[in-house]
Amino acid sequence: MNIVRLLLILFLFGSAEAGKLLVVPSDGSHWLGMKPIVEELGRRGNQVVVVIPEASLSMGPSEHTTTLTYPVPYTKAELEGNIAEELDTILSIDMTSDLAKFQGFLFSLNILQTLTVRSTESLLFNEDLIKKLKDFNFDAILTDPFEPMGFDALLTDPFLPCGTIIAHKFSLPTVYFLRGIPCRLDEAAAKCPSPPSFVPRFFTGYSDKMSFAQRINNMILTTVEPFLCQTMFAIFDELGSRYLKKDTTYKELLSHGAIWLLRYDFTFEYPKPIMPNIVQIGGINCAKRDPLSKELEEFVNGSGEHGFVVFTLGSMVSQLPEAKARVFFEAFKQIPQRVLWRYTGPVPEDAPKNVKLMKWLPQNDLLGHPKVKAFITHGGSHGIYEGICNGVPMVMLPLFGDQGDNAQRLVSRGVAESLSIYDLSTEKLLVALKKVITDKSYKEKMTKLSAVHRDRPIEPLDLAVFWTEFVMRHKGAEHLRPAAHELNWIQYHSLDVIGFLLLILVTVIFVTVKSCMFCFRKCFRKTQKKKKE
Amino acid sequence: MNIVRLLLILFLFGSAEAGKLLVVPSDGSHWLGMKPIVEELGRRGNQVVVVIPEASLSMGPSEHTTTLTYPVPYTKAELEGNIAEELDTILSIDMTSDLAKFQGFLFSLNILQTLTVRSTESLLFNEDLIKKLKDFNFDAILTDPFEPMGFDALLTDPFLPCGTIIAHKFSLPTVYFLRGIPCRLDEAAAKCPSPPSFVPRFFTGYSDKMSFAQRINNMILTTVEPFLCQTMFAIFDELGSRYLKKDTTYKELLSHGAIWLLRYDFTFEYPKPIMPNIVQIGGINCAKRDPLSKELEEFVNGSGEHGFVVFTLGSMVSQLPEAKARVFFEAFKQIPQRVLWRYTGPVPEDAPKNVKLMKWLPQNDLLGHPKVKAFITHGGSHGIYEGICNGVPMVMLPLFGDQGDNAQRLVSRGVAESLSIYDLSTEKLLVALKKVITDKSYKEKMTKLSAVHRDRPIEPLDLAVFWTEFVMRHKGAEHLRPAAHELNWIQYHSLDVIGFLLLILVTVIFVTVKSCMFCFRKCFRKTQKKKKE
Structure with a gap:
């Protein structure tokens, strides 16, 4: 990117009515989710500048935008190598137990700490x-x-706090694009109430209808969360404070967000309170569908009445340990459906004929095909929405992070079955697959859910574009910012007021009781005196 | 309405794809707000049946709909007579003091009780x-x-609970159309959190930024509200229970609402938490604007550079006590603007020439005229939105109900001045009018507020129509219903969980302390024994 081109852009767009937008995206599937918004904003005449690292997994130039890159102290190959290594570690741990979950949490914290500081510095400094x-x-x-x-984000996106920190550096209003932040930091930053009685915390696997014991756990987690977060976000806090040269926290920086574009809606997430500046754009990733290639079209059409199954484990997991892979090959051998599997690992000699292995799958295009019968997925929110949009029942194999919770949400709606990939057997997989394919209730419920999801007054992409442009036009969205931001935790929960009222109540009771006792004693003494007399 | 026509309608629409909607509206300005939705729904091919009483103030047939009427034990003339009488009473009380506000509250309760029972029975029975x-x-x-x-609704709409009760009788999903219910019964029924630390209660006149003392008052009111409401809604509870032959409350009936169409947005209301099934349609009433009549156009154009002022006190107040009216005439005599005043009372002989008195004003059309300088209004939400849509600074004369709070909201945004009509003087009115007309900050802030209000991804009318049709298509909006509805008050606030955890904590502390004391005593005794030995 040379200065002349920059100046030309400034000259061409500088005086235009349309806005000027800086985009600091995340890698992996998140970039794929954000790209259509960015391109549409550019197409509409806004000057959009996307800043990405020189080495990344999937980020690159987009249409109608300007891309600026910056050097990072690693190559793409190193990044991919790292990921493969870390994935092996992750896949070898059974993440179903609470202890393992906590280990996983610490593990991600470790990656985060290692990668974040050196990477964010490449951009910020x-x-x-x-x-x-x-x-x-x-x-x-x-x-x-x-x-x-x-977990992919933890591995590939150590630049996460950059956008927020730069926004403060430049005093720019911010539009956030996300699925959620652990420990509900997003809700805390947006001052969004989240009653623990019916809003299950992440990693609990609870539904919104909790038993008393579950509500106790959920409450304990709610109390502990802020402290867990403090450790987790300490590096972000330090980085922000150091860079902005003022004592601040990441939560404080986030709380100035003008609009929160959240990649969910209530066909997937449980209904819960929201704030005026929270805009739901769940399903934004499945708007675009292309026709299948001739080869794929022939393969899926050849599946006859039994149809076919799509199987992917997210944009980053295309291999599995050999023993694990065998479980799948064995199961697929025994079903009448054809299978399209994104897999690049070793293939056994007796691999069944009904399975087509591919390096990359046009997932949304396949899920939109009328012959698709089921979707085997790790339960990332992108894949889930492609399943919901197209009304395809799922078998879920959650690996890490929010995926267990995501799976639980669909299972509770009767549109999916969830299995643990760590103790998976051919039988278990077969039972689950047959269930979602032959038991009509899964397809019926999924069709209804899909109809409700797609029945909306405005498309998520248009909504995201509108609110981003709104923030550019009005330099923020001040009218949607609650006064709660000016209250501290004690004031927000009215604890000072309650304390004061209790103090008055106690004082009144104390004075009343003391007065009564005083009167009583007086009377009693008089009676005693009289008696003595 | 004869049976043949009914059968014909059933035959014509019965099998159509479009939905069948029952509409039970309210009288006065509320009907004017709902009418465009109802007509649009009919125009789009839905079968819309509107049920209204034979005698009403403003309700009547609407286009593309079927209107059914039912007899009521009073005539339109009686209704209007009642209102005039009650208004005199209301206007003679100074509503600015807290005591007066409470008197006003009891007074409305009285009207409600008198009118509701006999009127709702006309429909329900x-x-x-x-x-x-x-x-x-x-x-x-x-x-x-x-x-x-x-307060107009209290006087004219005693049928308010009918729609909700009929919905239960017929097991129909319900779409509510409203501004709010006193004591926040709407929020309680929708399970919407409303933290008293930054959401001011009605009738307090507080903004969202409260002092410690104000927060104390707000908290006390929050605690007292449910009890106030219990008295207020007891007649609705009784009526519902009697009619539906089951023990229920109005709040319980309301809580089944599928969608809440709320006639506000956050350019007017303070930002606060909302629920997924709350849809904001503030400003729905000012979409339609017609050209002015020739006579009016001439009058306002003749105002020259000084422009003109629009003055109305709502759809029901077209008269004022003579002394009060004189204050206005005197003030208007001293301003260079022309004035359009909806007034049907006695006119003094020396009435100023720049004032045009009219029985009815095309309020929104006038406020959209480029020469309009200010809007004198009582602060009903309809008028306020017409002012905001058209960007006209206001002088507010709140009379009753939510109008004081409404005025406060606009004053805090710097787009209006508020005066008490009870101790109004010509000087005070002149000062306020001159301020909003000559101090440019009012117009500037109002222009910004108006721009933000009108900058929306979808028009409120389309949103209202969409969600009503959505509820018809999907027989409700179950996916937006929070699980909070299955929790009682104690569970919702996790008081049972907190109690249980405290009990455990106290037990643990108690056992620990007792054990320590026991050990301590043992050791102490041994030491003593040794010493003795």
């Missing part, structure tokens, strides 16, 4: 780039503040 | 009509569950 960006005089920033709900 | 309605086999019901925020 790249003075030339920051100066260039400053000169653009942007109207707003669109960024992904944290996306560790699938 | 009209067996022929109810049977006819039943035979329509509706998909949903659209109704105004309570609209006492302006």
Whole structure:
């Protein structure tokens, strides 16, 4: 990116009515989710500048936008190598027990700490780039503040706090694009109430209808969360404070967000309170569908009345340990459906004929095919929405992060079966697959859920574009910012008021009781005196 | 309405794809707000049946709908006579003091009790009509569950609970159309959190930024509200229980609402938590604007550079006590603007020439005229939105109900001045009028507020129509119903869980302390023994 081109852009767009937007995206599937918004904003005449690292997994130039890159202290190959290594570790741990979950949590914390500091510094402390960006005089920033709900983000997106920190550096109103932040930091930052009595916490696997024991656990987790988060976000807090040269926390920085574009809706998430500046754009990723290639079309059409099954474990897991892979091959051998599997690992000699292995799958296009019968997925929110949009029952194999909770949400709606990949057997997989394919209730419920999801007054992409442009036009969304931001935790929960009222109540009771006792004693003494007399 | 026509309608629409909707509206300005939705729904091919009393103030047939009427034990003239009488009483009380506000509250309670029972019975216990309605086999019901925020509703709409009760009788999903219910019964029924630390209660006149003392008052009111409401809604509870032959409350009946169409947005209301099934349609009433009549156009154009002022006190107040009216005439005499005043009372001989008195004003059309300078209004939500839509600074004269709070909201945004009509003087009115007309900040802030209000991804009318049709298509909006509805008050607030955890904590502390003391005593005794030995 040379200065001449930059100046040309500034000249061409600088005086235009349309807005100027800085985009700091995340890698992996999150970039795929954000890309259509960014391109549409560019197409509509806004000047959109996307800042990405030189080495990344899936990020690259997008249409109608300007892409600026910055050097990072690693190559793409190293990144991919790292991921493969870490995945092996993750897949070898049974994540179903609470202890393992906690280990996984610590493990991700470790990755985060290792990668974040050196990577964010590549961007934040790249003075030339920051100066260039400053000169653009942007109207707003669109960024992904944290996306560790699938573990992939933890591995590939150590730049997560960059967008938020730059927004403060440049005093820009911010539009966030995310699924959620662990420990509900997003809700805390947006001052969104989240009653623990019917809003299950992440990693609990609870539904919104909890037993007394579950509500106790949920409450304990709610109390512990802020402390867990403090450790987790300490590096972000330190980085923000150091860079902005003021004592701050990541939560405090996040709380200035103008609009929160949340990648869910209530066909997937349990209904819960929201705030005026929370905009739901669940299903934004499944708008675009292309026709299948001739080869794929022939394969799936050849499946006859039995149809076919789509099997992927997310954008990053295309291999499995050999023993684990065998479980799947054995199961697929015994079903009449054809199977399309995104898999690049070793293939056994007796691999069944009905299975087509591919390096990459056009997932949404396949799920939209009339012959598709089921979707085997790890339960990332992107895949889930592609399943919901197209009304395909699922077999879920949650691996990490929010995936267990995601699976639980669909199981509770009767549209999916969930299995643990760690103690998976051919039999278990067969039972689950047959169930979602032959038991009509799964398809019926999924069709209804899909109809409700797609029946909306405005498409999620249009909504995301509208609110981003709104923030550019009005330099924020001040009218949607609750006064709660000016209260501390004690004031927000009215604890000072309750304490004061209790103090008055206790004082009144104390004075009353004392007065009564005093009167009583007086009377009693008089009676005694009289008696003595 | 004869049976043949009914059968014809059933034959024509019975099998159509479009939905069948029962509408039970409210009178006065609320009907004017709901009418465009109802007509649009009819125009789109839905079968819309509107049920209204034979005698009403403003309700009548609407386009593309079927209107059914039922007899009531009073005439339109009696209704209007009643209102004039009650208004005199209301206008003679100074509503600014807290005591007066409470008197006003009791007073409205009284009207409510007198009118409600005999009027609702005219509809609910009209067996022929109810049977006819039943035979329509509706998909949903659209109704105004309570609209006492302006006192007019209390006087004219005693049928308020009818729609909700009929919905239960027919087991129909319900769409509510309202501004709010006193004591926040709507929020309680929708299980919407409303933290008293930044959500001011009605009738307090507080903003969302409260002092410690104000937060104490707000908290006390929050505690007292449910008890106040219990008295207020006891007649509705009794009526519902008697009619549905089961023990129920109005709140319980309301809580089954599928969608809440709320006639506000956050350019007017303070930002606060909302629930997924709350849809904001503030400003729905100012979409339609017609050109002015030739006479009016000439009058306002003749105002020259000074422009003109619009003055109305709501759809029901067209007269004022003579002394009060004189204050206005005197003030208007001293301003260079022309004035359009909806007034039917006695006119003094020396009435100023710049004032045009009219029986009825095309309020929204006038407020949209480029020469309009200010809007003098009582602060009903309809008028306020017409002011906001058209960006006109206001002088507010709140009379009753929510109007004081409404005025406060606009004053806190710097787009209006508020005066008490009870101790109004010509000077005070002149000062306020000059301020909003000549101090440019009012117009500037109002223009910004108006721009933000009108900048929305979808028009409120389309949103209202969409969600009503959604409820018809899917027989409700189950996916937006929070699990909180299955919790009682103690469970919702996790008081049982907190109690249990405290009990454990106390037990643990008690046992620990006792054990320590026991050990300590043992050791102490041994030491003593040794010493003795």
